[in-house]
Amino acid sequence: MRSRGGTPAAAVIPAAGRGVRLGPGAPKALRALGGTPMLIHAVRAMAASRAVSLVVVVAPPDGAAEVKSLLDAHALPERTDFLVVPGGAERQDSVRLGLDALPPEYDIVLVHDAARPLVPVDTVDAVIEAVREGAPAVVPALPLADTVKEVEPAGAEGEPEPVVATLERARLRAVQTPQGFDRTTLVRAHETVTDNVTDDASMVEQLGLQVVVVPGHEEAFKVTRPLDLVLAEAVLARRRLNDGF
Numbered sequence: 001m002r003s004r005g006g007t008p009a010a011a012v013i014p015a016a017g018r019g020v021r022l023g024p025g026a027p028k029a030l031r032a033l034g035g036t037p038m039l040i041h042a043v044r045a046m047a048a049s050r051a052v053s054l055v056v057v058v059a060p061p062d063g064a065a066e067v068k069s070l071l072d073a074h075a076l077p078e079r080t081d082f083l084v085v086p087g088g089a090e091r092q093d094s095v096r097l098g099l100d101a102l103p104p105e106y107d108i109v110l111v112h113d114a115a116r117p118l119v120p121v122d123t124v125d126a127v128i129e130a131v132r133e134g135a136p137a138v139v140p141a142l143p144l145a146d147t148v149k150e151v152e153p154a155g156a157e158g159e160p161e162p163v164v165a166t167l168e169r170a171r172l173r174a175v176q177t178p179q180g181f182d183r184t185t186l187v188r189a190h191e192t193v194t195d196n197v198t199d200d201a202s203m204v205e206q207l208g209l210q211v212v213v214v215p216g217h218e219e220a221f222k223v224t225r226p227l228d229l230v231l232a233e234a235v236l237a238r239r240r241l242n243d244g245f
């Protein structure tokens with residue numbers, strides 16, 4: 001494997017989703033967490049890594065100007081550059097638009113959901129380190145707590161679903177972001193794979209390349225439903241108490 005110790009990384013933050021599962025309101029990334037937009041937490045989480053020198057925010061399609069103003073209005077590390085581009089209809093489209101905006105000098109790219117605002121910097125650094133060590137694609141992930149069953153999806157809502165199989169839990173992982181990539185590999189994956197997928201690493205898997213897992217973190221959970229927001233507020237309040245402000 002080729003080692004790229006010290007190579008700077010760029011982070012692409014897809015933030016163009018509506019947040020339908022969170023319920024009515026502003027686009028999810030712009031909703032407040034501890035009084036600050038979720039997106040600002042996610043941007044700070046990437047910029048907290050000394051290895052990240054550029055953050056590309058993929059804004060809601062008609063919200064790029066608003067997101068630019070938000071970034072200007074919040075304190076962000078001076079050593080990090082920021083770009084804002086408008087997003088697309090699906091997460092995959094938004095990530096691709098973010099990749100298109102990357103300057104040529106970045107060989108390592110992270111893709112991080114704005115909806116995972118509280119990922120700790122150690123997780124970010126672990127992902128970058130594994131890419132620097134030569135992995136083409138790296139995902140942080142955690143073991144599962146629940147038993148997972150495969151079902152035949154119901155025809156109508158509320159109908160009982162027949163179980164097809166019980167999966168071997170010890171071999172399963174719940175995957176988080178940031179996912180880290182060798183840039184050329186990720187660009188090729190986005191150019192090649194046209195299926196609807198739920199993460200970027202699965203596109204690299206479809207190229208037949210090895211994706212590796214590093215330990216994820218409980219606080220890197222995705223704010224998807226209303227209860228996740230309650231948990232995120234609690235985690236943030238505990239951090240603020242511990243930091244003494």
Ligand SMILES: Nc1ccn([C@@H]2O[C@H](COP(=O)(O)OP(=O)(O)OP(=O)(O)O)[C@@H](O)[C@H]2O)c(=O)n1
Nearest residue numbers: 014015016017018019020021089090094114115
């Ligand atoms: N067209 C889209 C859809 C999603 N995302 C981003 O992808 C991340 C993960 O998506 P998810 O949590 O599903 O967000 P939403 O699509 O906003 O949620 P929902 O499916 O509930 O509408 C989020 O940061 C979201 O903003 C994006 O940039 N562009």
Ligand SMILES: C[C@](O)(CO)[C@H](O)COP(=O)(O)O
Nearest residue numbers: 091113175176177198199222
């Ligand atoms: C990329 C991701 O966060 C990895 O778990 C997840 O797949 C995003 O899924 P979503 O349905 O777009 O929230």
